[in-house]
Amino acid sequence: MHIDPHEDSHSVYRTLTGLVVPRPIGWISTRSEAGVDNLAPYSFFNVVSVDPPILMFSPVDRPDGLTDTTVNVRETEEFVVNLVTHEFAEAMNQTSAELPPSESEFDHADLERAPSKRVEPPQVAGVAAAFECELHDVLDVGSNSLVLGEVVWVSVRDDITTSGKVDTAKLDIIGRLSGGSYDRIDNRFEMERPD
Numbered sequence: 075m076h077i078d079p080h081e082d083s084h085s086v087y088r089t090l091t092g093l094v095v096p097r098p099i100g101w102i103s104t105r106s107e108a109g110v111d112n113l114a115p116y117s118f119f120n121v122v123s124v125d126p127p128i129l130m131f132s133p134v135d136r137p138d139g140l141t142d143t144t145v146n147v148r149e150t151e152e153f154v155v156n157l158v159t160h161e162f163a164e165a166m167n168q169t170s171a172e173l174p175p176s177e178s179e180f181d182h183a184d185l186e187r188a189p190s191k192r193v194e195p196p197q198v199a200g201v202a203a204a205f206e207c208e209l210h211d212v213l214d215v216g217s218n219s220l221v222l223g224e225v226v227w228v229s230v231r232d233d234i235t236t237s238g239k240v241d242t243a244k245l246d247i248i249g250r251l252s253g254g255s256y257d258r259i260d261n262r263f264e265m266e267r268p269d
């Protein structure tokens with residue numbers, strides 16, 4: 075099979091999101107200027123830079139308007155990336171509902187808020203880790219707003235550390251495959267990098 079990306083846009087979406095897998099999920103909390111706490115998952119999410127520490131996520135700009143997350147980030151220049159472990163999978167999915175800006179997904183999914191240290195938006199209470207971010211830049215990339223945030227504080231739950239360091243083996247993270255399909259790590263393996 076071969077695909078010319080300019081021929082069939084639906085197929086391009088399926089091809090990109092069906093093959094660039096598994097994608098980590100940034101569960102983004104923001105606070106609107108009106109004070110509503112918004113929460114939504116974004117699987118176009120990753121690390122961009124270590125010095126300074128920059129994370130990215132990339133909402134699609136809908137024809138009928140920007141997502142609430144994008145509006146809030148552009149207006150308030152702050153957000154939190156919450157990690158999604160298996161225990162939060164169902165709640166994360168609930169928060170992808172398209173609610174009006176006046177309604178909070180925290181309440182819709184019955185999630186508790188925990189205060190952040192350096193930014194206004196709250197984080198999801200009990201998550202394995204949360205990155206508090208200040209907006210670094212928003213780039214218009216085709217149909218998406220590419221949001222870059224500088225990490226100004228990280229909170230890590232003690233039970234996913236060993237000897238004071240993050241221990242990925244203790245992290246029951248989920249990744250997004252295609253559509254409603256997700257994965258969970260149950261078969262890790264190790265390799266030494268060549269010199």
Ligand SMILES: Cc1cc2nc3c(=O)[nH]c(=O)nc-3n(C[C@H](O)[C@H](O)[C@H](O)COP(=O)(O)O)c2cc1C
Nearest residue numbers: 114115116117118132133134141142143170171172
């Ligand atoms: C696991 C998962 C990952 C998602 N990733 C993205 C994404 O990367 N970009 C995007 O535009 N929408 C993505 N969505 C859809 C948004 O979460 C959804 O449109 C949500 O309602 C946006 O909320 P907001 O308007 O409160 O920001 C994803 C949905 C799920 C369930």
